[in-house]
Amino acid sequence: MASSAPRIPHHVAIVMDGNGRWATRRFLPRIAGHKQGVESLRRCVKACAERGVGVLTVFAFSSENWNRPVEEVSGLMELMVGALAREVPKLSADGVRLHFVGERAGLSPKMVSGLLDAEAATAHNTRLVLNVCFNYGGRWDIAQAAAKLAAQGEAITELSLDRAMALAHVPDPDLFIRTGGEQRLSNFLLWQSAYAELFFSDKLWPEFDEAALDEAIAAFQGRERRFGQTSAQVSSTAAA
Numbered sequence: 001m002a003s004s005a006p007r008i009p010h011h012v013a014i015v016m017d018g019n020g021r022w023a024t025r026r027f028l029p030r031i032a033g034h035k036q037g038v039e040s041l042r043r044c045v046k047a048c049a050e051r052g053v054g055v056l057t058v059f060a061f062s063s064e065n066w067n068r069p070v071e072e073v074s075g076l077m078e079l080m081v082g083a084l085a086r087e088v089p090k091l092s093a094d095g096v097r098l099h100f101v102g103e104r105a106g107l108s109p110k111m112v113s114g115l116l117d118a119e120a121a122t123a124h125n126t127r128l129v130l131n132v133c134f135n136y137g138g139r140w141d142i143a144q145a146a147a148k149l150a151a152q153g154e155a156i157t158e159l160s161l162d163r164a165m166a167l168a169h170v171p172d173p174d175l176f177i178r179t180g181g182e183q184r185l186s187n188f189l190l191w192q193s194a195y196a197e198l199f200f201s202d203k204l205w206p207e208f209d210e211a212a213l214d215e216a217i218a219a220f221q222g223r224e225r226r227f228g229q230t231s232a233q234v235s236s237t238a239a240a
């Protein structure tokens with residue numbers, strides 16, 4: 001049988017890196033790059049929905065980003081609160097369901113209520129799940145899952161840990177993109193990316209447009225996902 005249309009990754013995860021450099025190259029303050037990054041995310045959400053991606057998970061603020069200068073951290077917090085107020089109605093109109101993934105401790109009460117409101121306001125949407133990882137770290141996620149199981153007296157197995165993890169509501173990412181040229185994970189989705197296809201883009205996040213997304217998806221479509229099997233096994237299953 002002729003092969004069907006090229007597969008679209010069901011779950012795309014993105015480390016949105018390079019905002020600071022985008023701004024610095026334009027002699028702008030770093031926060032201007034983060035603002036442009038919000039616009040880029042908006043464009044990316046729309047493009048993913050149009051292409052049939054079901055889940056988009058983005059890294060917006062890491063457990064380690066607290067170590068940045070205080071004015072950048074407070075700028076990022078303000079930007080998040082502002083973006084929630086502005087973007088949530090538009091995202092909801094586009095059929096996007098929001099989840100905020102990460103440690104709530106350490107966030108202001110205003111921020112936490114903003115996150116909860118945004119989740120509630122979009123809970124009925126079904127077109128695209130958008131997970132925004134904020135105050136998130138892959139190690140935190142594994143540790144909090146283990147702590148939850150221990151507190152409940154449950155056995156720790158791969159399955160129980162998986163179900164206690166912060167992204168238990170979605171399948172594992174198929175395609176993991178990092179913009180900004182660095183080739184590292186920086187503590188993003190350590191557990192869930194075990195079999196994700198990795199794609200590193202030299203584009204800075206504010207420049208990551210539809211064409212760049214299509215390039216990443218095309219690279220994904222050219223990969224053979226073997227999950228430990230041999231190539232011959234995979235092609236015989238595909239042909240069946």
Ligand code: IPE
Pocket residue numbers: 016017018019020021022060061062065076180
């Ligand atoms: C990523 O962009 C956004 C956050 C970490 C919040 P950066 O701010 O890390 O941008 P660069 O890497 O300094 O260019």
Ligand code: IPE
Pocket residue numbers: 015016017018059060061062065182184186
């Ligand atoms: C990763 O980018 C975190 C986010 C994009 C939110 P960083 O810029 O913080 O990563 P490192 O420090 O270069 O590894």
Ligand code: MG
Pocket residue numbers: 017018180
């Ligand atoms: Mg960076």
